[in-house]
Amino acid sequence: MKLTSVLKASVLAxxxxxxxxxxxxxxxxxxxxxxSGPAGYLGQDVRDGLQLAIDMEGGTxxxxxxxxxxxxxxxxxxxxxxxxxxxxGDEGIKLLTGIIxxxxxxxxxxxxxxxxxxxxxPNAGPSTLAGKGCHExxxxxxxxxxxxHEAAGAAAKKLGYTNAFALAPNYQAGKDAIEGFKRTFxxxxxxxxxxxxxxxxxxxxxxxxxxxxxxxxxxxHPGGMGIAFLRQYQQAxxxxxxxxxxxxxxxxxVVLNAVGEAAVGIVATxxxxxxxxxxxxxxxxxxxxxxxxxxxxxxxSQGYDTGLLIASALRQTGGVDDIDALREAIRKADFDSVxxxxxxxxxxxxxxxxxxxxxxAGDDGKxxxxxxxxxxxxYGDAYADQCEM
Amino acid sequence: MILFLEQLLNGLQYGVMLxxxxxxxxxxxxxxxxxxLAHGSLYMIGAFAGTWIATQTGSFWLGIPxxxxxxxxIGFVIEATVIRKLYARDHLxxxxxxxxxxxxxxxxxxxxxxxxxxxxxxPEALYGSVEIIPGLFYPPYRLMIIAVGLxxxxxxxxxxxxxxxxxxxxxxxxxxxxxxxxxxxxxxxxTVVFGLGALLAGLAxxxxxPILAVQVGMGEEILLATFVVVVIGGVGSIKGAFVAGIxxxxxxxxxxxxxxxxxxxxxxxxxxxxxGASISSMGIFLLMAIVLLxxxxxxxxxxx
Numbered sequence: 001m002k003l004t005s006v007l008k009a010s011v012l013a014x015x016x017x018x019x020x021x022x023x024x025x026x027x028x029x030x031x032x033x034x035x036s037g038p039a040g041y042l043g044q045d046v047r048d049g050l051q052l053a054i055d056m057e058g059g060t061x062x063x064x065x066x067x068x069x070x071x072x073x074x075x076x077x078x079x080x081x082x083x084x085x086x087x088x089g090d091e092g093i094k095l096l097t098g099i100i101x102x103x104x105x106x107x108x109x110x111x112x113x114x115x116x117x118x119x120x121x122p123n124a125g126p127s128t129l130a131g132k133g134c135h136e137x138x139x140x141x142x143x144x145x146x147x148x149h150e151a152a153g154a155a156a157k158k159l160g161y162t163n164a165f166a167l168a169p170n171y172q173a174g175k176d177a178i179e180g181f182k183r184t185f186x187x188x189x190x191x192x193x194x195x196x197x198x199x200x201x202x203x204x205x206x207x208x209x210x211x212x213x214x215x216x217x218x219x220x221h222p223g224g225m226g227i228a229f230l231r232q233y234q235q236a237x238x239x240x241x242x243x244x245x246x247x248x249x250x251x252x253x254v255v256l257n258a259v260g261e262a263a264v265g266i267v268a269t270x271x272x273x274x275x276x277x278x279x280x281x282x283x284x285x286x287x288x289x290x291x292x293x294x295x296x297x298x299x300x301s302q303g304y305d306t307g308l309l310i311a312s313a314l315r316q317t318g319g320v321d322d323i324d325a326l327r328e329a330i331r332k333a334d335f336d337s338v339x340x341x342x343x344x345x346x347x348x349x350x351x352x353x354x355x356x357x358x359x360x361a362g363d364d365g366k367x368x369x370x371x372x373x374x375x376x377x378x379y380g381d382a383y384a385d386q387c388e389m
Numbered sequence: 390m391i392l393f394l395e396q397l398l399n400g401l402q403y404g405v406m407l408x409x410x411x412x413x414x415x416x417x418x419x420x421x422x423x424x425x426l427a428h429g430s431l432y433m434i435g436a437f438a439g440t441w442i443a444t445q446t447g448s449f450w451l452g453i454p455x456x457x458x459x460x461x462x463i464g465f466v467i468e469a470t471v472i473r474k475l476y477a478r479d480h481l482x483x484x485x486x487x488x489x490x491x492x493x494x495x496x497x498x499x500x501x502x503x504x505x506x507x508x509x510x511x512p513e514a515l516y517g518s519v520e521i522i523p524g525l526f527y528p529p530y531r532l533m534i535i536a537v538g539l540x541x542x543x544x545x546x547x548x549x550x551x552x553x554x555x556x557x558x559x560x561x562x563x564x565x566x567x568x569x570x571x572x573x574x575x576x577x578x579x580t581v582v583f584g585l586g587a588l589l590a591g592l593a594x595x596x597x598x599p600i601l602a603v604q605v606g607m608g609e610e611i612l613l614a615t616f617v618v619v620v621i622g623g624v625g626s627i628k629g630a631f632v633a634g635i636x637x638x639x640x641x642x643x644x645x646x647x648x649x650x651x652x653x654x655x656x657x658x659x660x661x662x663x664x665g666a667s668i669s670s671m672g673i674f675l676l677m678a679i680v681l682l683x684x685x686x687x688x689x690x691x692x693x
Contacts, residue, residue, distance in 0.1 A: 036495070038606040041504035170666045192659070193649070194666035198610050200601045203399035203531070204646035211392050224602035224610075227506055232600060235511075235528040237518040258506040258602060294505060 026065040027320050029310065030087035031098035032080050032108065035072040038224050041254055042100045043072070046122045046303035048292060050097070053307025056287055061307060062315030069093065075100075077107035084108050088115050094320045095120070097306055100299075102126035102145060102173060113137040118326060122306040123299060125349060127176065131386035134347040137323075139330055141309055142302045143248075143271055144349045144381035145173065149180030149220065151269040151354035152247040154375050156185050156216050158356070159245070159267065163188040165214035167205060167229075169221060170194035177220035177247065183382070190214045195221070202229050206236035217244045226250045227258045234262035243267065251359065253295035256367045263367040268357040271350075272301045272339040273371045280308070280336035301338050308335040345380040347387035353377050391524045396646045397639065402531045404638025405538025409593035410611065411618035411630040412545060413586025419562040419625020419691060421579050423475055424483045427467065427490035428590055428615065429608020435460035435591025436603045437498060440509045449512035452595055460591020461584045468583040476579075491609065498605050506604035534596055541589065542631050549627055558582060562625035562691045614641075617673050621680045623687030632688060637673050644669035 031050065033043035047070055054061055054068065069087065073080040080099060087093040096112050097120045099105045105124040112119045113135040125144040129135070156164055166181055166189055168174030178192060191212045193205055209217060217238075221229045226249075233239050244266045251268040274285060274296055284304050288296045313329035320326055333344050337352070345351045354376040362368040414428050439456025443449050467490060475483045511530060518526040549555035557578050560568045569575045594608070601607065618637055622629025649665030656664070668675075680688060 035504075036499075038506070038602075038604045040499065040605065041506075044504050170663075170670065192662050194662060195645075196666075196670045200597070200610055201399070201403050201642075203402070204396055204642045207392055207395045207399065207646060224506055224604045224607065227602035227604075228600065235518070235530060235600070237526055237528075254505045258508045258604075260508050260510075294503065 025319075026067040027061075027095070027314065028067050028069055028091060028093045030084070030091070030093040030096040031068055031070040032073050032083045032087075032096065032104070033070065033098035034075045034100040034104070035070075036074050039075060039100065039222070041297070042123065042299050043098070045297045045299040046098060046100065046306075049288075049300040049303025049305075050122070050307045051303075052284070052287055052291060052300075053304050053311065055291070056283075057311065061311035062313065064314040064319060066310075066314075070098070073099070073104050073108075075104065077104050080104040080108035081111055084112050088112070088117055094118065094323060095310065095326075097122055097310075099124050105129065109138055110135075116323060118320075118323065118330070120306055120309065120330070122302045125381075127383055130347050130349055130381060131383035132388075134383075134387035134389060136327060136348075136389050138348060139309075139344065140349045141306045142350070143352075144383065145176055146180040146183070146383075147354070147379065147381050148247045148249065148269075149177045149218075150184040150382075151271075151375055151379075152218055152245050153181040153184030153186075154354070155267055155269050155356050156181075156218060156245045157187065158375065159216070159243075161185075161187060161216040161243075161245075163190045163214055164216045164218050164245075165189075165191040165193075165209050165212055165242075167191075167193045167195060167209075167217070167219040167221075169197040169199070169225065171197050173222075174220060178218075181218050181220075181247070185218075195225075197225075199225060200228055202232045203236070205229075206232055206238060209238060209242065210236070214242060217242055218246070219244070220247055220250060222249050223255075227255055230255075230259045230266075231262045240265060245269070248298060251357070251369060252297040252299065253369075254297055256359065256369065257295060259367070261361065261365065261367065263359045264361050266359045268359055268369055269354060269375060270298060270357050270369070270371075271352055271354055272298045273355065273357055273369055275369075275371050276338065276340060278336070278338070278340055281338040281340075284338045305335075305337050305339070305342075308337065309333065311335065341378070343378075345384045346389070347381075347384045349381055349384065351378050351380040354379055391522075392646075394522070394525055395527065396642055398527060398531070398535070399646075400639030400642035401635065402535050402538075402638070403642055404635035405535055405542075406593055406597060406634075407611075407614060407618050407638055408631050408634030409538060409541060409589050409596075410615040411622065411634050412541075412627055413589045414615055415619045415622060415625055415627065415630045416558065416562070416582050417586050418619060420558060420565065420582055421472070421476060422565070423472055424480050424487065425472065425586075426484060426487040426612065427494065428586070429610075429612040430491050430494035431460045431464055431587045431590040431608070432594035432611065433498065433605070433608040434463050434494065435594035436509075436598045436607065437502060437507070437594075439591070439595035440507055440598050440603050441502075443510055444508070447510075449510055449599075452598075453592070456591045456595030457588050458591075460594065461588040464584045464587020464590075465580060468580050472583060473576075473579070495605050502605075504605060506602045509598035509603050511599040530599060534600075537592075537596065541592070545627050554578075554581065614673060617677050621677050621687055623684075623689040623691060625691040626687070626689040629687055629689035629691075637676065640676055641669070641673050644672040 438459030439452035442455035443452030622633035
């Protein structure tokens with residue numbers, strides 16, 4: 001049972017805190033992330049991925065001793081802002097990261113960059129901060145939000161579908177998802193349904209999909225909603241009859257694990273997958289499996305990439321005292337991302353590849369994502385042109 | 390027509406789920422006068438305990454007693470340690486204390502099971518879908534939920550209306566002080582009622598496992614709708630919880646299913662989708678407002 005590992009972890013933690021605190025000159029990195037509630041596993045994986053990068057270097061990043069300061073924002077924008085102000089004011093932290101959700105990022109990031117500190121996003125990439133709202137102190141390691149769904153649209157188009165049924169929760173990210181999908185899909189949308197945020201029962205939507213009989217279904221339901229949606233899709237007998245194309249958040253390893261066989265046969269899209277064949281990724285996967293007994297999600301990979309990026313910058317600057325030098329060093333993106341090629345675009349968001357994945361049954365019957373082919377090469381985002389720095 | 394029937398079944402299934410949760414909540418609220426926000430936690434505990442046993446043993450059916458027992462047991466414990474101290478306090482204290490329970494249980498689940506949602510197996514026999522009438526395919530698992538829900542409703546009806554305990558429960562929800570004055574061991578009655586409510590919440594939690602996601606905070610997602618059922622049905626009334634639960638389930642499902650299509654008849658499709666989605670999200674609350682306007686104490690108000 002998990003309990004033993006929990007006990008072990010708390011014993012270790014007790015010892016760790018009893019050990020002498022790191023040297024005074026350790027660079028503090030402020031992590032604001034979501035650890036509580038149903039979405040807590042996202043923040044946990046980002047944090048642990050980042051910590052893994054530090055551990056693999058023996059407590060340093062780029063040869064500079066670092067220390068993570070972590071606090072839970074509870075998915076609330078107000079909390080995020082408060083934590084950021086505490087980090088910058090009381091603790092003098094100049095390098096911050098960790099935010100999972102766009103609503104928290106939207107309220108917190110402007111505050112951080114206006115204070116002259118640097119923020120590196122390991123997940124959220126809202127459009128408001130990608131175009132006119134871009135800032136020289138703001139970097140995104142993960143992706144721009146829309147790109148996630150543009151990849152799914154591109155996949156549906158590539159597979160030759162000409163009409164689709166799209167569903168997403170009735171909130172900003174849900175609307176952005178369907179817009180992003182439509183932008184690259186360009187086919188006919190035979191049904192566009194907005195579900196309630198936090199909805200648990202999707203039987204009404206299943207019946208609508210069946211009645212509309214589309215060539216393909218696209219849906220974006222993060223976390224538990226998506227698990228419920230996929231299971232009910234299978235139980236309604238739609239899986240296998242109407243294909244489904246999904247964007248990355250709908251098929252992370254945790255979702256696949258919880259959904260089970262109801263995910264087999266789905267087409268997924270991603271910027272990273274466990275099976276990527278590059279040295280950096282192999283080292284990451286091996287280290288993760290060694291340290292944590294749970295599947296790696298792409299959130300974990302983004303946390304790890306954030307660690308590698310910070311390491312590459314600190315190696316050049318030796319510290320965070322000169323913010324201008326640090327910014328320049330980060331902008332070079334001189335690190336081996338676990339996703340392969342990586343560069344920052346004009347708005348300091350990633351320019352990278354998107355892939356099509358197939359969800360197939362693994363040896364133990366549990367679904368696994370297998371990388372199928374390159375979908376979008378060196379793909380940036382729709383907002384980079386509007387950014388003037 | 391087929392689509393309509395299917396949506397009706399969907400509404401019925403959602404309704405009996407709401408009823409299972411609301412039945413316990415309305416009894417606890419009506420008889421003990423306690424607002425128990427932690428009712429959703431009992432639902433979560435039932436789901437986690439049942440699912441864990443089901444995964445360990447490989448049998449879905451063994452999970453049922455496990456989920457029921459765990460929820461009832463935790464129900465007894467929190468009644469004896471926390472809720473009992475709250476009977477004489479005002480509602481604000483009750484909300485505060487039971488909200489604390491939510492946080493404690495959520496964190497306990499994180500410590501034991503982790504933050505990841507867990508997989509819940511579906512019983513082998515209930516895979517896929519069956520053709521009920523020509524052209525109407527429906528998942529048998531959902532049919533089972535409807536059947537179980539209706540059976541529980543029947544059982545509760547007999548328990549409340551035909552047994553001594555039921556008589557005390559009815560008396561308690563009408564006039565608490567009089568029952569106490571007549572020498573009934575109210576403390577024991579409260580414990581039994583709370584345990585029963587917890588048991589039903591655990592059953593609802595475990596049965597929804599294969600349909601929904603079993604994860605931390607799952608109870609809070611459904612708690613709001615449950616309170617709406619309790620309020621519409623009338624606090625303390627099992628009959629009210631049944632009628633309101635089924636009614637709300639059907640109304641909510643129908644609005645989601647058909648409102649956008651109806652609106653498309655006379656406005657732009659994009660507007661119809663947006664307005665339809667908004668109105669159907671508000672649907673159950675609008676219904677509650679209307680019911681309260683006409684019958685301020687709910688449909689089947691008990692006591693004075």
